[in-house]
Structures are given as structure tokens and as C-alpha cells.
Amino acid sequence: xxxxxxxxxxxxxxxxxxxxxxxxxxxxxxxxxxxxxxxxxxxxxxxxxxxxxxxxxxxxxxxxxxxxxxxxxxxxxxxxxxxxxxxxxxxxxxxxxxxxxxxxxxxxxxxxxxxxxxxxxxxxxxxxxxxxxxxxxxxxxxxxxxxxxxxxxxxxxxxxxxxxxxxxxxxxxxxxxxxxxxxxxxxxxxxxxxxxxxxxxxxxxxxxxxxxxxxxxxxxxxxxxxxxxxxxxxxxxxxxxxxxxxxxxxxxxxxxxxxxxxxxxxxxxxxxxxxxxxxxxxxxxxxxxxxxxxxxxxxxxxxxxxxxxxxxxxxxxxxxxxxxxxxxxxxxxxxxxxxxxxxxxxxxxxxxxxxxxxxxxxxxxxxxxxxxxxxxxxxxxxxxxxxxxxxxxxxxxxxxxxxxxxxxxxxxxxxxxxxxxxxxxxxxxxxxxxxxxxxxxxxxxxxxxxxxxxxxxxxxxxxxxxxxxxxxxxxxxxxxxxxxxxxxxxxxxxxxxx
Amino acid sequence: xxxxxxxxxxxxxxxxxxxxxxxxxxxxxxxxxxxxxxxxxxxxxxxxxxxxxxxxxxxxxxxxxxxxxxxxxxxxxxxxxxxxxxxxxxxxxxxxxxxxxxxxxxxxxxxxxxxxxxxxxxxxxxxxxxxxxxxxxxxxxxxxxxxxxxxxxxxxxxxxxxxxxxxxxxxxxxxxxxxxxxxxxxxxxxxxxxxxxxxxxxxxxxxxxxxxxxxxxxxxxxxxxxxxxxxxxxxxxxxxxxxxxx
Numbered sequence: 001x002x003x004x005x006x007x008x009x010x011x012x013x014x015x016x017x018x019x020x021x022x023x024x025x026x027x028x029x030x031x032x033x034x035x036x037x038x039x040x041x042x043x044x045x046x047x048x049x050x051x052x053x054x055x056x057x058x059x060x061x062x063x064x065x066x067x068x069x070x071x072x073x074x075x076x077x078x079x080x081x082x083x084x085x086x087x088x089x090x091x092x093x094x095x096x097x098x099x100x101x102x103x104x105x106x107x108x109x110x111x112x113x114x115x116x117x118x119x120x121x122x123x124x125x126x127x128x129x130x131x132x133x134x135x136x137x138x139x140x141x142x143x144x145x146x147x148x149x150x151x152x153x154x155x156x157x158x159x160x161x162x163x164x165x166x167x168x169x170x171x172x173x174x175x176x177x178x179x180x181x182x183x184x185x186x187x188x189x190x191x192x193x194x195x196x197x198x199x200x201x202x203x204x205x206x207x208x209x210x211x212x213x214x215x216x217x218x219x220x221x222x223x224x225x226x227x228x229x230x231x232x233x234x235x236x237x238x239x240x241x242x243x244x245x246x247x248x249x250x251x252x253x254x255x256x257x258x259x260x261x262x263x264x265x266x267x268x269x270x271x272x273x274x275x276x277x278x279x280x281x282x283x284x285x286x287x288x289x290x291x292x293x294x295x296x297x298x299x300x301x302x303x304x305x306x307x308x309x310x311x312x313x314x315x316x317x318x319x320x321x322x323x324x325x326x327x328x329x330x331x332x333x334x335x336x337x338x339x340x341x342x343x344x345x346x347x348x349x350x351x352x353x354x355x356x357x358x359x360x361x362x363x364x365x366x367x368x369x370x371x372x373x374x375x376x377x378x379x380x381x382x383x384x385x386x387x388x389x390x391x392x393x394x395x396x397x398x399x400x401x402x403x404x405x406x407x408x409x410x411x412x413x414x415x416x417x418x419x420x421x422x423x424x425x426x427x428x429x430x431x432x433x434x435x436x437x438x439x440x441x442x443x444x445x446x447x448x449x450x451x452x453x454x455x456x457x458x459x460x461x462x463x464x465x466x467x468x469x470x471x472x473x474x475x476x477x478x479x480x481x482x483x484x485x486x487x488x489x490x491x492x493x494x495x496x497x498x
Numbered sequence: 499x500x501x502x503x504x505x506x507x508x509x510x511x512x513x514x515x516x517x518x519x520x521x522x523x524x525x526x527x528x529x530x531x532x533x534x535x536x537x538x539x540x541x542x543x544x545x546x547x548x549x550x551x552x553x554x555x556x557x558x559x560x561x562x563x564x565x566x567x568x569x570x571x572x573x574x575x576x577x578x579x580x581x582x583x584x585x586x587x588x589x590x591x592x593x594x595x596x597x598x599x600x601x602x603x604x605x606x607x608x609x610x611x612x613x614x615x616x617x618x619x620x621x622x623x624x625x626x627x628x629x630x631x632x633x634x635x636x637x638x639x640x641x642x643x644x645x646x647x648x649x650x651x652x653x654x655x656x657x658x659x660x661x662x663x664x665x666x667x668x669x670x671x672x673x674x675x676x677x678x679x680x681x682x683x684x685x686x687x688x689x690x691x692x693x694x695x696x697x698x699x700x701x702x703x704x705x706x707x708x709x710x711x712x713x714x715x716x717x718x719x720x721x722x723x724x725x726x727x728x729x730x731x732x733x734x735x736x737x738x739x740x741x742x743x744x
Contacts, residue, residue, distance in 0.1 A: 473683070
């Protein structure tokens with residue numbers, strides 16, 4: 001596959017960043033300097049300072065002589081790398097493979113990316129427009145190799161997008177500095193009168209190697225694409241795939257099942273580590289007679305449950321034609337999505353032979369959010385609101401039996417609602433109560449059941465619960481908050497019995 | 499004479515076939531669940547409560563809703579006998595799980611799905627009804643149209659899950675594709691004369707509509723872990739009333 005690389009050169013990386021952070025510095029000449037052997041040496045210059053003739057490597061005192069009102073800031077060590085890493089992460093929107101090139105460049109592998117922006121021209125323009133708008137001064141180039149892109153971005157004079165095959169001619173016109181060589185080699189080249197790469201590009205490699213060292217031949221080959229140059233992306237791309245070579249060709253359905261289980265186990269472990277679940281999985285099998293076939297499965301949402309995935313594959317095993325035998329299985333997960341660990345607990349329901357329920361809940365949780373599914377267990381509290389707790393998973397069993405000794409309503413109001421009552425005798429159930437403007441005459445009553453507030457949790461008043469039935473037959477759970485003789489008692493309706 | 503006997507046998511056979519095509523299982527069909535509803539079960543075709551179908555319950559108010567919840571819990575107790583779980587779907591849930599224990603269910607075997615949006619409710623109900631591993635699905639739906647209920651009906655026809663639609667205070671009651679429509683109100687409990695307190699939960703169960711069956715009204719109470727029929731006031735609804743409601 002034809003590969004394309006882009007190189008982005010930030011001409012004034014650190015000073016641009018400082019000017020973005022402090023807008024008042026925009027257009028003002030300033031430098032970044034660091035102490036070296038007892039004097040301040042300039043490490044970075046702003047575009048305005050550069051225009052005035054101040055260059056990197058100058059001593060600050062000399063620069064001040066040129067321009068007395070030059071502003072100086074301390075250079076922070078390691079700043080470039082941090083900046084470049086952040087920029088490279090930003091560049092992941094343009095390509096999955098972005099690498100940093102210290103001290104001030106980024107290498108992008110844009111193979112198969114540019115067409116999404118409608119061609120390399122638009123792609124590059126988009127990058128330049130966005131970063132220029134942000135305040136960076138930059139130059140960029142797209143060519144076939146990393147070395148060539150580097151050279152065109154820094155020393156190119158004409159086109160910045162070099163099509164395939166034209167790079168040799170372009171390179172010939174470049175100065176030797178475009179080859180990323182060490183300064184001493186460049187010195188020697190210029191002493192010998194090699195001002196253009198074209199003057200030595202056709203020399204035998206052995207001669208060049210003998211005179212200028214190994215690096216010059218290597219750099220030339222890299223720029224011309226004769227040797228491949230590896231880059232280290234900031235975000236390593238590791239595909240989700242597992243391979244299982246078989247010692248003996250596999251021909252039986254049983255053997256295929258074992259192979260799939262093995263592969264799924266490995267891939268699920270990795271998915272678990274990375275908090276991901278797969279949406280699509282492809283099993284490719286290589287037969288001994290050279291035939292390569294594949295079966296694939298898809299899931300409604302991210303899944304990393306081995307049993308569930310195996311069931312999906314199991315349905316397709318019958319379509320596999322092993323022929324003389326299968327010697328290699330490769331399981332890939334081309335589409336993976338983030339999957340929280342929470343969902344995993346639903347799957348490992350031990351008592352649930354039927355994963356169908358878990359599957360259903362998974363789908364529900366996937367659509368409406370995991371917070372929608374509840375299961376309750378009894379908790380060791382008498383206070384009604386605290387008498388139950390949420391189960392952490394589908395298979396969690398209650399620690400204590402559900403209490404049955406006292407009547408509990410089937411329907412409980414989330415918050416007790418105040419009611420007005422008429423109660424004749426202290427500590428007796430009321431005669432009637434008014435709820436939502438309606439008078440309920442009480443015919444039968446049970447109680448009271450006193451429930452004390454747990455002082456170590458909350459210090460409120462205790463409740464005296466009564467189960468009452470009005471003349472229409474409806475049954476209610478009402479309570480009086482606090483002691484009767486304390487004066488300030490209030491009655492509440494808390495629930496409805498069946 | 500012989501011909502007439504053959505004819506009536508043939509008609510009975512055909513009727514049974516039609517019923518089974520409509521989703522009603524005959525009594526001989528595998529093991530039938532004993533709900534213990536007593537004479538109420540005679541209202542249904544084949545004299546058996548139709549499982550694997552959608553039933554509609556209407557409650558005009560909170561007290562009736564609580565009674566319906568109790569009645570449903572009693573039914574669920576039977577449906578969940580074989581260790582299957584049940585899903586209870588609602589948007590504004592007030593169910594207090596410890597209160598269901600009395601009706602013979604382990605409250606931890608019910609999975610509550612609490613939704614925020616009405617929009618997701620019917621989707622969830624349909625998905626749940628499609629899931630064969632469930633014993634029953636209870637859905638607290640306020641409004642449902644004929645088309646939406648048809649979808650639920652189609653789902654249960656395949657999965658044989660029993661669905662209960664509990665409609666609390668619906669705006670309008672229109673025909674929907676359910677095998678039956680119920681209304682349950684609480685009525686005063688009875689105790690031994692002279693005894694204080696509140697008795698067993700007792701309901702007036704009205705079967706307003708039942709497909710291929712007879713509508714009617716019964717009084718039931720839940721005592722000692724099972725339904726008990728109270729014969730005194732039971733009566734079949736006058737036909738005029740049935741027409742009006744159904």
C-alpha cells in the first residue's frame with residue numbers, strides 16, 4: 001500500500017504557545033532563554049524578534065545590545081515535549097498514527113486519511129487553517145516518506161504536496177541540511193562544496209559512507225523511500241486479534257468449539273483489561289489446502305461475555321467447512337466500544353441458568369442507562385425507608401430473610417404526606433383523617449407499631465404506625481410522628497395496603 | 499340422533515381448536531398452574547386462567563392501584579413457582595418490595611425497571627415480553643393504544659410470557675388487544691365478630707371483559723398464602739353492564 005506522511009513544523013513552537021497564553025505578547029519581540037555556562041543563552045525567539053535579527057543560540061546580552069527593550073522569559077526544560085504530545089493527541093482527529101519529532105515537529109502517517117477531507121490539499125489546508133487561527137506559525141508538507149516530508153516542510157520552496165515519484169527531483173534541489181544530518185557532517189559537506197543534495201545523491205553509497213559516515217547514506221535512502229522508517233505513534237494502535245495455530249489440522253466440530261473458546265477467552269480477558277466490549281467479531285480460519293474463510297458475528301451492544309459470544313459463534317459452527325483440516329484460527333474484533341465494568345456483574349449471575357434475562361437487562365440498560373434496573377434485598381433496619389437495600393448484582397442473595405412479622409404496605413409513598421386527623425384518645429388510632437381534601441372515616445384499625453428512629457443514623461422523632469381501613473374498604477398505613485403528650489404531633493399517610 | 503351427537507362432538511372439537519389457535523391452552527395441555535381463584539376461573543375459556551397472554555388491569559385511584567398490586571402479587575406468586583424471575587416496569591414506582599412478601603413472593607426475585615421517559619416504557623415492555631426466561635412482566639402503563647397493544651400481543655404469542663398491564667387512572671379506556679380487562683377495588687375486610695383490627699385483604703374483582711369467556715364480578719380475599727373465594731355476594735354482571743364497558 002502506498003503510504004503518505006505529513007510533517008508539521010512549528011517554526012516558533014514555545015514562543016507561539018506563550019503568546020497564545022499571554023495575548024499581550026502577540027507581535028512583540030521576546031525570547032526564551034536558559035542559563036548556560038554562566039550566561040543566558042537564547043533558546044527560542046518570537047517571530048518579531050527573529051525579524052529583528054535575533055536567532056537561537058545568541059547570548060541574551062548580545063541580543064539586548066541589538067534591541068534594548070527585548071523581553072525575556074525563562075525557558076522551561078521539557079516544555080517542547082509536553083507541548084508536542086498535547087498537539088499530537090489533538091492530531092488524532094486527523095490520523096490515528098501521530099508521532100512527535102523533537103524539538104518542534106510532528107509526523108503524521110496519513111495513509112488512507114486524506115480522502116475524508118476531500119484530498120490532501122484540503123486536508124493540509126484544514127490543518128494549517130486551524131492551527132494558524134490558534135496562533136501557531138507552522139509549515140507542513142505531505143510526501144511519500146518521513147524524511148522527505150521533513151525536508152520539504154523545513155527547506156522546501158515551492159509545492160508542499162509532493163506526489164509519488166517526483167521526490168528525487170525535489171530532493172536534488174535541497175541543501176544537505178534537509179537530510180537531518182549532524183552539524184559536523186554538514187560542515188564537512190559545505191567545506192567540500194556540496195551545497196545541494198543533487199551534487200552527491202548519485203555518488204556510490206560506499207563512497208559516501210566512507211567519507212561522511214553511515215548516517216548520510218541511511219538518511220538518503222530514508223528520504224527516497226528505499227528503506228522504511230518506523231515512527232512511534234503517541235497512541236499505539238493495537239488491533240484486537242488473537243491467533244491460534246494448531247499443531248494438528250482440526251476437522252471436527254468439537255475441535256473448532258475448543259479453538260473458538262480458547263480465542264474468546266483471550267480476547268475477553270484483553271477486553272476486560274481495557275474496559276471495552278466488542279460489537280463485531282470475525283473468525284478467520286486457514287485450511288491446510290490454502291483456502292481462507294471467515295464467519296462473523298455482531299452484537300446489539302458492546303459485549304465481553306465469553307459464554308454469550310460463544311453462543312453466537314456456536315450457531316455458525318455448522319457453516320464451517322473444515323475440508324482436510326484447519327491449521328490456523330484468527331479471531332478479530334474490528335469494532336469495539338467502551339463497556340463499563342458494572343455491566344459485567346449482570347452477566348456473571350451464577351444462579352441464573354438463563355442468560356436471556358441478563359441479556360434483556362443488558363439491552364434495557366444499554367438503551368435507558370444502567371441506573372434503571374433495580375433489585376432489592378432486605379436490610380437490617382426497622383425504619384421503613386431503610387429496610388431494604390439495592391442488590392449489587394443479579395445473583396446476590398439476601399443475608400437475612402424478608403421480615404414477615406409486621407404488616408407492610410404494598411405501596412409506599414416516597415415521602416410521607418401530612419394528613420389531618422381526629423383522634424379521640426391518646427395513643428389510639430384516629431377516628432377519621434383528611435387526605436387530599438377527602439375525609440376518610442376509619443372503620444377498623446390495627447396498631448400501633450412503634451418504630452424508633454435509629455439515633456446513630458438520624459435523630460428525629462419515633463413513629464407510631466397504624467394500619468387503618470376506611471368505610472370504602474381501602475386500607476392505609478398512617479403514623480403519628482412523636483409522642484402524643486409532646487404537643488407538636490403530626491400525622492402522616494405513608495402507604496397503601498392491598 | 500346419532501348424527502346430532504356427532505355434530506355436537508364435532509362442534510366442541512372445532513371450538514377447542516379455535517381456542518388453541520387463539521392462544522388458549524386446553525386443560526390437558528402440559529401442567530396447568532393452580533391459581534386457586536375458585537369460581538372465577540370458570541369465567542375463562544377451558545376454565546383455566548390464560549397464561550401466556552396480556553391482561554389489562556384498570557385502577558381509577560391510588561387505593562384501587564394498591565389493591566390491584568396486591569392481587570397481581572398473588573398471581574405472580576403462582577407464576578414464579580418454577581424459580582423464574584419477574585420484571586416490574588414502571589415510571590413512577592411506589593411499590594414497597596417488603597410488602598409483597600405476604601403474597602408469597604420473594605421480593606428479591608422481582609427485577610424493577612424504573613424508567614424516566616414514557617417513550618422507553620413500551621419498548622421495554624415489548625422487549626421484556628419477548629424474553630422467554632421470564633415468568634411474568636408487570637407494566638404500569640398509563641396510556642396505550644390498540645396498535646401498541648397488538649405489538650405486545652404478538653410478542654407474548656411467541657414467547658408465552660404472561661403480561662399484566664396495570665393502567666392507573668387512564669385518560670380514556672379504549673379497546674386494546676388483551677385477553678381480559680379487570681378492575682379490582684378494595685372492600686372492607688371481615689373479622690370474627692368482636693375481634694379488633696384489620697382483617698385479610700379483600701377485593702371486589704370485576705372481570706369487565708374476557709375474550710371467549712363470561713365477564714362477571716367476584717369477591718376474593720388473600721388469606722394464609724392463597725386466594726379465598728367469598729361466595730356471599732358473587733354475581734354475574736348484568737349483560738347490559740358488560741355491553742356498556744366492553
